[in-house]
Amino acid sequence: MFAYVVKRLISGVLVLTLVSMGIFLLFWFGPSSPAQPICDRETSNRCTQEKLAVYEKTLGYNNPVYEEYGKFVKGVFVGRTLTIASNEYPCAAPCLGVSFRTKQPVKEELVSRIPATFSVAIGGAFLYLLFGIPIGVAAARRRGTVADKALVSSFLFISSIPYYLFALLTWLYLTITFEVPLFSDTGYFAITEYGPFKWFSGLFLAWVALGIFGCTQYTRFTRGAMVEALSEDYIRTAKAKGLPSRTIVYRHGLRAALVPVVTIFGIDFGTLLAGTIFTERIFEIQGIGWWSLEAVQGRDLPVVMATALFSAVVLIISNLLVDVIYSVLDPRVRLS
Amino acid sequence: MTSVPMTQSSAAERDQHEGPFLQVENLKVTFPTQDGPVTAVSGLTYSVEKGKTLGIVGESGSGKSVSSMAVMGLHDAKSAQISGSIRVGGTEVVGLSESHMRGLRGNSMAMIFQDALAALHPFYKIGGQLEEAYLVHHSSASKRDARRKAIEMLDRVGIPQPDRRVDDFPHQFSGGMRQRAMIAMGLINDPSLLIADEPTTALDVTVQAQILDLLQDLQREFNSAVIIITHDLGVIAEMADDVLVMYAGRCVEYGTAKQILTSPEMPYTWGLLSSIPDVTASTDARLIPIPGNPPSLLRPPPGCSFHPRCVHSSKVAGDLCSTELPELLPASSGTAHLKRCHLTDPVGVYRSEVLPEIAPELVEETR
Amino acid sequence: MTQDPNAQAQIEPTELGANAAETGDRQLTDETSDAYGSHEVGVGNLDFATVAEMGHTATQLDPLAPAVLSVDNLKMYFPVKSSGVVRRTIGHVQAVDGISFEVPKGGSLGLVGESGCGKSTTGRLITRLYKPTGGSMMFEGQDLAQLNNKQMKPLRRDVQMIFQDPYTSLNPRHTVGAIVGAPLEVHKIVPKNQVLKRVQELLEVVGLNPEHYNRYPNEFSGGQRQRIGIARALTLNPKVLVADEPVSALDVSIQAQVVNLLQDIQTEFDVSFLFIAHDLAIVRHFCPEIAVMYLGKIVEIGDRETIYGRPHHPYTQALLSAVPDVKQAAIGGRRERIRLEGDVPSPINPPSGCRFRTRCQFAQEICAKVEPPLLQIGQRHKVACHFAGELGAHPATPVTTALLGVDDQGSPVSGAAPTNTQLTIPGYEETWYDLKTRQTTGV
Structure with a gap:
């Protein structure tokens, strides 16, 4: 197990290296100069060739790409000082660069946005698991009945709505049309600053949107996995032993059905933690998702790079965790 | 656990009860489907005494497993309609409430299944699964008692180092050991009726022999009534006292193993005998298949269900075979031997036509 | 939803004897399209004598048939990797370890043994689904073991395989015509416009309705699917068919239909079979010659009468005694049997010397020290045992x-050189080692 985790972490570092190289190269050989966005911004769209040349020179875009990548990697480990035009910006390790827009080290803003994104993700996931799994189990036990069919088709309907539309409608109805008073002021309010109630009420609608949407999906996953598990031979054995049906369904059926659900959840949750662009944008939560959206729109290259690397790290770790949990849940799986 | 007082009463009943431990009368099992009702078993009557073994033979879809699952009450009440009578140790179980049924299941009757790897839960330790089977019917027992009992049973079925292997998962056992563990689980509550559904089908012959030995030893020790479901007539010959041959949900021949296998009177039984080669048979014996496939239970053929595949129906006058279902009547070799066939002289046909082709060496002997 | 108009006409016997099964099988196909098909199209006009005539007796041995496939010292070791950051090879599963045999032209060799003995691996080696670790497989002057994939391609036509599970070995998204015709297109043997004709011919041969070439595998029953698998294997007119448990997934009555079909095909097309099965009775019926495998080795090989009548290896004897016998019903109770204790040892670390010794009641010191050679002890009989003998007559030394x-304990005797040179040849010698006289004798 330990050796396996080490091996996976090593391959994870390799993936990160490749991802960072890939993004670096994309910028470097992109259609316009990588210095163009910052030049435009600093000169209020009056960027001339001369000015651009200054930016390119100070940002090191005249140097060979491997040299600059080397500097970037070195910055991650020991920190560096970046020069943009005539100004110097110190950037402590682990340095991911300086935002072109705010001139702040990217890492600091990234760290400051993590709590918002994680709050959204954990709350939403908690809600959809809390409802999705039991509803899925209940539907599987009643499969083929009218209730089951109605549930499955209505959930299928909801989950076939594009999520951005669904989230937007949730926001629209609950804050504008009905003006639900407590939760209308959406956004991320740190507990430490605003207290738990404000934190909760600010995030509540985002959780509801994520929770309902995810619940429809997890109900279907769970139902499918449960139907399959309940048709297994060992369920018949459990029944033949004279076990009560609760024990059969939960201890024997659900235990087996959880394995595929956990696998899907691991990947899903990783994506949530890496930032939920629509949720954060619609409910005005200052998380990583929204930030990356802004960075793309503002061509803030260091931030785009940082958010991409952050998603890669989160996904690598969540994948590893899924595999470890998988081996714990299913004794037949041996990690090697 | 609500099952305790009831368990004790059924155990008491079990001891007082006289006559065959299991009596099945006129059993009918129907599954409603979208295309109409499928009658998987109909008009099935048999009984098994303690200490005796009944072998049920038939192909897939013949109803042999369905009928045994009905005895165990394993069919979903919503999807199966069961009528007739099943008396287990004197208790009528058709229509018995689920909670009462649960008290009998795994307690006074147990079932072991074909594929032990699939039938044991892959995520729980062997010991845990045995303990669970014990505890559900012994609510006053402690976890430690259950564990001791589990180890004792594993030891009894011949698993080496049971105190260590009790903590293994099913996939860490070999095929034969898994089937032993399955048997240990079935017998942990000392059932009076054990139903073994194809217990050795997936196993190698030497392992099969070990498991069959074990089943016989245990039957002698526990004096239980045993039903063994199989398609292997060799297993039947060596294990069963009585044999029930099923085709398309009905009993087509019933008798002692000797009657069924040495003087069968129903063409389907002949077909089964002629379509399996034998390790000791003459090499002049022909392998004669039963033509065609088993019929659809959704719309079974009228008359005798076997008539579309029967190569002897021309010996029956008129179109009796395709219009009238033959009664299950006493055969010529004895009153306990029943057969469902219109042939008037089955013994003659078997001796003069079938036997010379499938076992020429036996014809010599009988002459 | 139409009744097949040809159904009645097809009951007429064809030159191939499989028609009884054929009509029956079609019946079920019709049933899927017609509710009452199963009994409207009966076999009622077939009487027992006709059906019996179409059933086959056991295949007979042709002692003069030349070998079509000659396997010599074939080995397959699968590497076992360590767990850990760096995965090293820490051992080998010796799935097949030095086996030699011949498959006679137009004949069949049976390969029996319990799970894990290497019989299926052997089949996969011969069809070159695996590349052997060592040894040779001579087929028509070429060593299949040495050829690369490109060189193998023309020969793959000649060596085909029939698989066990008719439910998973056919692609459910392809029609029967596509499945059976695919090899023709891959090997470009027939012009495209004649593929269908050939496919229909093949379906006819295996007793399926040629009109059903555009149906999908799920519309057929298990027995019919196995027929499709057989048709596919026959498509390229193979010379050798490897049948790996071809009937064990089928119902009893259907097994006999398929075995009879395989016998028909063998006589009709002069195909040689390597017939792999764990069912000793089926193998006995189909194969005049049988090799018994245990833990990657052939322990005994010989003709049917010898292997089933006078087996000399304790494992063969145990295996045969374990088969339940229908005839026992006349006597009652269980047959006398040789009980084998425990399970087959791991092929990663097999016992030294004789691999069967850990479960053998006759094992002595020599068995752990020296591996017994597969010694020819009769005209068509080889056995690998230091104490080879008929049941109840195993020698004391x-x-x-x-x-x-070596001496009786298996220690080398100084000055005594091994004399036998015929230990591993694939076929049989004119002379053999007589167990009674302990001398080399001949016919």
């Missing part, structure tokens, strides 16, 4: 000592 140059 090892029979192999003189040949191997």
